[in-house]
Amino acid sequence: MRIEIVVFDGFDELDVFGxxxxxxxxxxxxxxxxxxRPGPVTSMRAVRIxxxxxxxxxxxxxxxGGGWLNRAPAGAWAExxxxxxxxxxxxxxxxxxxxxxxxxxxxxxxxAGLLAGRQATTNHNAYEELRSYGVxxxxxxxxxxxxxxxxxxxSAGLDLGLWIAExxxxxxxxxxxxTSIGYARTARVFHAxxx
Numbered sequence: 734m735r736i737e738i739v740v741f742d743g744f745d746e747l748d749v750f751g752x753x754x755x756x757x758x759x760x761x762x763x764x765x766x767x768x769x770r771p772g773p774v775t776s777m778r779a780v781r782i783x784x785x786x787x788x789x790x791x792x793x794x795x796x797x798g799g800g801w802l803n804r805a806p807a808g809a810w811a812e813x814x815x816x817x818x819x820x821x822x823x824x825x826x827x828x829x830x831x832x833x834x835x836x837x838x839x840x841x842x843x844x845a846g847l848l849a850g851r852q853a854t855t856n857h858n859a860y861e862e863l864r865s866y867g868v869x870x871x872x873x874x875x876x877x878x879x880x881x882x883x884x885x886x887x888s889a890g891l892d893l894g895l896w897i898a899e900x901x902x903x904x905x906x907x908x909x910x911x912t913s914i915g916y917a918r919t920a921r922v923f924h925a926x927x928x
Contacts, residue, residue, distance in 0.1 A: 734830075734901055737766045737791040740784055741818060743777045743808030747887050748797030748835040755894030758910045759902055764791075768818040777808060788821050792830045793897070796822065797890075798837030802858055809837045819845035826880075833882040833897065835890040842881065843868055851878050852925035856886040871923050878925035896922050 756763045767784045777799045800808015812818040822845040839855035843866035852869045854876045874889040884893035899907035911918040
């Protein structure tokens with residue numbers, strides 16, 4: 734299984750590196766990718782990374798948030814306004830097993846038309862905005878709708894990573910990873926109604 738985490742200027746670090754750490758420790762192949770071209774990307778707190786690849790045809794995709802709530806000139810909101818990333822996500826979605834988001838990354842999935850009519854979650858400060866995309870918002874840390882998995886604010890990215898590890902590799906693997914990173918795992922995952 735190959736998982737790609739899409740990064741863009743202004744992404745929130747915890748949204749990316751939390752799931753990256755968990756899924757890597759679980760033994761899954763995880764790669765940071767860009768929407769358009771390889772090269773440098775700068776996070777919302779000025780962490781600069783060199784992204785070696787672009788969004789391809791992975792088994793799973795994780796979309797972080799960052800910069801949505803304050804309408805930052807770089808971040809998830811800016812990416813939604815540009816439209817390139819939502820278009821790429823919509824194009825890739827049919828070939829993936831699942832697409833996931835952390836925090837306001839859920840709004841990027843919604844902007845791509847991938848959450849309309851579904852149950853999902855995001856940062857609690859953006860619930861109303863997510864509803865405006867025709868999403869049935871659920872106030873939970875992780876919402877699993879089969880081919881769409883969404884997680885709430887920031888630290889919920891760890892829960893998302895552990896849930897994906899459990900879905901793909903079993904609960905014993907997820908428990909082992911939680912123990913190794915010293916994280917008290919929340920077993921609660923909301924299973925959404927499927928279309």
